[in-house]
Amino acid sequence: MKGYGHTAATLLFLTGLGILLIAILQALPFGLAPMQVGQAIVAAAPGDTGADNIVTAILLGYRGLDTLGEVTILFVAAAAAGMVLGGASRGGAQAENAGFILHSAAYLLFPFLLVLGAYIVLHGHLTPGGGFQGGAILAAAFFVPVLASPASPFNHRTAMLVEGFAGAAFIMIGLVSLVGSDAFLTPFFGKGEAGALFSAGSLPLLYLAIGLKVGSELAGLMARVSGAEAGA
Amino acid sequence: MNTVPQIIFPVAIPLIAAFLLPIAGRCHAGFGRIFGRAAVLVTFLASALLAWQVAGAGPASSAMGGFKAPLGIVFYADNLAMAFVLLLNIGVWLFWPSGDEDRSGPYTLLLTLLGGGAGLVLSGDLFNIFVFYEIVAVASYGLAASGGSAAGFGASLRYLLLSALGSSLALMGIALVYAAAGTLNLADLALLAPDVLRGPPGAAAFLLLLIGFGVKAELFPVNSWVPEIYASAPVRVTSLLAGIVSKLALIVILRFLVLVFPMPSAYGLLLTLGILGVLAGELAAYRARDLNSTFAWSSIAQLGVIAIAFSIPGPAGIAAGIALALHHAVVKPAFFFIADKWRGDVKLLSGGARTSPLVAALFVLLSLSIIGIPPLPGFWAKYLLLDAAFSSSPAYWLAAAVVLAGAVVEGAYLFRAAGFFYGGPQKGRGAALFMPGELVPAFVLGAVLLVAMFAIAPLGAYITSMAVQAADVPAIAAQILLGGN
């Protein structure tokens, strides 16, 4: 009845849209798009930033502001979610500890997750991965115990502190570079030799700040959602 | 050719303040509010300083991270951008939530909104504009839900879904542009566009970007969220969204139109959406029953008018659009403040003028200005629009006719409401008695309108010079590509 008419119409539109998109993409040459900026960056990245991982060079160097924006979005989303869920009833039944396996594994898993997360964050400029990916793993590290024993409340205070200071650190680094070479977010501290842990100037610092911020934010967010879920 | 590193301050200061605010809020309850207000004040001063510099020495640009134009991101500030940054700062300051809530949530969102909005207008890079647009979008989802009412959550969720889908379409548009042109810097694109973006991919890219950014700019098909959000969100958020943030999105669309897609199909698309927006807004507002939804529809219509203005090629259209945008930014929030105090069916407000004559008088003044009655600035904005519309192709004559017919319908429903205020015995529960504090922003805006009435000539000259500067593509391209060291 009404529902089917509606789905039929949607399907019709979608096929139409698909055909049109395919037609447009045919016009764009696949695989031989003019890599004008990409080629220039690949050539200049090692010289400018000294980072092996060119994607990180772009993320923190050439398009540092994008990353700042990205971090802000995460921060805003977390703050908004916190505000939205702030009202949810905190109480709710105290669920007993999750099953034996999860409980014991959680504490076993915690150190490994921490080491892995830290490694990925610190080697962001060398190997694939970086602040965001590492941060996610760190967040998982802190969240698993909460899953394991919902009774023990997640320490939101410290998470919020870490989050705030890490974000502020990121911008401070940018502003400091502004003082140095009159352009926001310019990499400084020299480039160091390629491939070494302490190379690519201030990029690792930025990635460290991002890692901490993302870690604390996501952990806090997931804790609050699960708290709200329990309460609902 | 001046490069001004402080160009980043309007973006950086609010963001750093937003990050630190929860901490400040945690350690001392009252301090959170004061810290927030102080941050806005500092940003305003920085932006004012920058605006003064730009007005003096001409448009400034600065490459982020010191990387030359096509590679890195370049910020570009001209009079148009600075005007809207200042408008945003003043708006946030004026609509700062009243101090009763102690939670730091709305304050952080407002600060990020401030930073994101400034970045949106200043940035000269396509993807960077998308990121700042997302910041503004997420902040506005949060603020829309900050009312705490069930309807607020439902409305902002539906708005989130719609806007997120729009953003993905915009991202697809950016992908198409990048696939075609290989670069993301607006100035670079401006130089490449004539030969690369002319065909269907270019037109499709503009359409996707237009729909993506159109959600926030309340363009016709994608503004179905407007009535729900403005009905349920707190009044200060509504006035901020309706009055200022929607204008920023339109300015971004204008940037795309002027720099990257100066094609007849692009202008035609924006014109059709604008005309449909005016029709939809005015007619729906005529049938709305309570004041708040009336003004929600009418803001759709007004933004349709601004979209029509921007769709007129050449500096005249831009000048008209800016004038209309500034005027709407002053009038609409005041309307929402009045509507917030007089919720419910219009008929119940009869006799309102007796209990609060000043507010009724302000309502009439605002209605006269928004319809476009001569001595008031609204008329001069509409005059600029018609001047631009009539001097271009006949399609715009139709648009001008629609705008004029829209003004008549607008006059009809606004003065129907005014009729209730001034006429009729006071049968409903008495119109709300106003605590002076609550309506201060509305009266401030009314005063600004009156002052602007006398300062039309200088304002007009300033706006036309701003428009000429914004339409001068080669100069912008030169400033961004070469100026940024």
Place this chain on the structure above:
Amino acid sequence: MSTGAVLYAGAIGLFLIGCYAMVAERHLIRNILGLVLVESGVNLLLVAVGFRENAAAPILKAGQSAGMMVDPLPQALVLTAIVIGFGVLALALALVVRVHQAYGTLDTREVARLMRVEREASGPGAAGPRAGAKS
């Protein structure tokens, strides 16, 4: 089918499935999942744009010069887009929780109807200061 056609088809396929889920489905969670699918489709398209035939990943192997590399810029953009997607998703889920608590249902049409009923009911009656539940 050249790799390009497969990639583009995959991206657009994901996008269309996501769109269907967002538009036709009545369950809020399915809508949000549709949104995720749409975003992943667009991200895939963005990455596919930077693809080069037989080119290496944009990581320099310990000091040797850059060979024929894939375009790194879209990959950076995608990283940012993914994080943005995640942020919006988190907020969406938070809102879904609250909507469920408030209206008890997750059917979009039902929620829309309840909201309209509430606004009409609150309209004429509550002509005083806003009646919304102030938390």
Place this chain on the structure above:
Amino acid sequence: MMSYVADFIFMPLIAFVTGLGLVLMARRVRAKIERRVGPPVLQPIYDIVKLYAKKTQISHGIMHDLSIMMLLGGFITAEIFLPVPGFDGLAGEGDLITLIYIMMVPMLGLALGVGSCANPNGSIGISRALTAMLAYDIPFIIAVTGACMAYGTTNLIEIVQIQQAGGPASWGAATMPLLAFGGLLAVHGMMGKEPFEIYIAPAEIATGPMVEMSGKYMGALFIMQCFQLYTIGVIYTTLFLGGGENWPFFLAKVFAVVFISVAVTNVYGRFKTDTMIRWMWKWPTGIALAGLALVMAN
């Protein structure tokens, strides 16, 4: 100025005397049709003198008296503006349109007077009289317009000269037969004769406007009737029958016009007000419009 004094005095007197003659003629014709002898020659004067000699003169207020003065004054002014052989009067100062409107002053005066008598029959009579005026005036005005368009002037003296230039062939009736005929039907209505006299017919509502008039008021109305017959007759002759080149011929034409109307009146019954309007707006108006079209054609 002095040359006009003679006109001021004689023109109304001539009008009054001719009017008496016309009234006498009307009564005699009616008597002949009803096969009876008819009143003596001076009967109209006897009536007027009898009415003025009445002891009780009932008045209904100052406006009632004023209306009598307006009545007589209006017609006297109209006579002065109406050129007759020998006396041009003030025709040079006021043209045909002025004359038509001066004729409306006594009608308005009568209406005000009857209104102030506070008798509903009177008011009903006046409402019917005004409706009748609306009915017959439209064809009359079409005829007048057509004539003026044909002659190219509204100055009555020149109209008469134009018609007399070529003898009877250049009379209005000759050059514009349809207009003349339409005008005649309208003039018949103006005189308030039989088919159109519902508003003053005794049998209808106690003589309508005259219900409260008695004594010298009724006398004044009798005088008005004389003036009315004379004025309408003279206007018609001036417009369509070549006006007065010499007295006997002029009087013959005036008596002929009134005779046609009087002859017709005694044969017909009486129209109701709305049928009168429909008849007047159908036949005379149609004919006059056709005449006007002819005039405009050449």
Place this chain on the structure above:
Amino acid sequence: MSLLLRRRFFWEEIDLMSLLDILLLVAALLASGLFVLGRGSFAGWLATVVYGLMLAVLAIAGLALDSGVAFIPSAMSFEILGRNLGWRLDGLGWFFALLTVGAAFFASWYGSGEWGRKQKRMGLQHALLALNVLAMLLLLSSGDLLSLFIGWELVSWAAFAIMTQGGGPAVAAAYRYMIYALAGAMAVFAAIMLVQNVTGGLGFADLQTAISAMSTAQVWVLFILFAAGFGVKMALMPFHLWQAPAYSETPGASSAFLNAVSARMGLFALILVLVKLTGLEALGSLAIPFTFMSAKSALMWVAAITMVVPTFIALMQTDARMLLTWHGIGQGGYMLLGVLVGTSLGTAGGLMHVFNYATYQAALFLAVTAVIHRAGTSDLDELGGLITRMPWTYVTLLMGIIGLAGLPPMNGFVSKWMIYKSLLDGGQPLLLIMAFAATLGTILSVYKLIHNIFLGQLRREHQHLKEAPVSMVLPMLILAGIGFVTGFMPGLALNITDIAQRAIGGDMLPHHLGGVTLATGSLNMLWVVGVLIGAIGAGALIFYLLGNRRYEVHQFDNYAGGHFLSADIRYHFSHEFYPGLARVIGPWYRGSIVRAEQGIGILVNVAGDLWQAVFRVAYTPLYMLLVVVLGLVFTGSWGIVP
């Protein structure tokens, strides 16, 4: 020809520049002053005195204009958005300004007397009246199209403000007026922008160059926009529905002002734009294909229909004020018709009719307000026999209706005679016949007005009614007196209209104190009125000398077919006054235009509901999808077809 008191004295020395400035300054000060201290009872008298002062200033300006000065420039001019706005007063503007200030003078004098004291917010009404005068002066002295439009808007909104003072039904009528006025204003705005698009400027000269530079289609659009826009305020036929209820619901004194002058602003603008700037021959050359009519004749036919139909609608009204306002609409048709004939006689007739109309319409409205003040109602079925109680009001109403009907002793006759004469000489018989028919209709309906109010039986509740107070009767009588004096010596009024006619251009009308002497028939009111008064004197002599002494009888001493009259049975014929006519004309009143207006209202409602339904759908993302598909098709096709 010489003006009233032709002495060459000090006006050369006065710096002409400041005359218009003084006028505008005084008007502005009065308006703001009254808003501030409007409460006091002296406010009314103060306003009257100031209006008198303004009349004096205008008189001096008239002397200057009469001696050949083209216009009186004003120091006030702005340069906004590349357009300069200037104000200057030319003959045409001066003529209408004189009427405006004159009508305001009498209205405020009337309002400051006892009538004013009984009003709720008389102070506000005085202030709004002053605001209206200021707005009208700004409109009348506009120097270019933009200041004309600004003045136009100010006038329509000031009129809206003064209309809402009546409360209740007045607000609804004012709301309806506002929608009409707004639509008209937007049409004018579009027209002005069209002119600026063609010539790049907004001065009056630009309009003239634009007319010649435009294609006929554009000139047609311009003509229709200007005629419709200004026609709304003048209540030309299709846009006339709002005027009667709006002007009759306004409280007494201000409604007299509105009726006398406010609707004529539309005529001023029409004359200024269509007659003076565009020129009648240009309008005449705009032929309507397939017919032998041109734009000018089309507008004349509209004016003619506006003359006839409202008059016969007025005939059917049962409320005195509605009857008069419907006549106001009808009289507007006369003025426009006169001006459009094109001959100097026609223009002079049209302009003089504006002057005459202002005098007797104001007097009539003040008289009806006096009746309302005393008897409490203006419903013609509730009144009767007031002549014995309110004689002076009766005299004013009598002189007013004679003027309105256009009968000899009063000035209304002179201007109507000139309009008829110009129609006759201009070869327009059908229009002349319609004019005559309208005059006949007016005579019928004004008699109904005076009969139902003053003549017939006096009702029991009105036995102890007193005459209206002196402060109300005096202005009425003076207005009626002006009507009689300008009727007796039309030369005075014609001298004033000369100044306006000289400003319009075209040849002047040779006239003398008594009227007009033309080859094809002349009018000398000195003789006509003199002889009429003499003859009435003779009638009086006949009445008083011959026959016995008259004595009055009581109202109930009446012939009633043997029935004894008493106070409790109603013995007064006023309801459905013209039954015969009603049976014939009745079916013609189908109210087709009213239904058309409601039709538009319903259309907007349905469209509004449709658009709202579009937004209420739950699946908002579907729209986005829809638009993307349509957009891609649109852009795709565009791309393929370069």
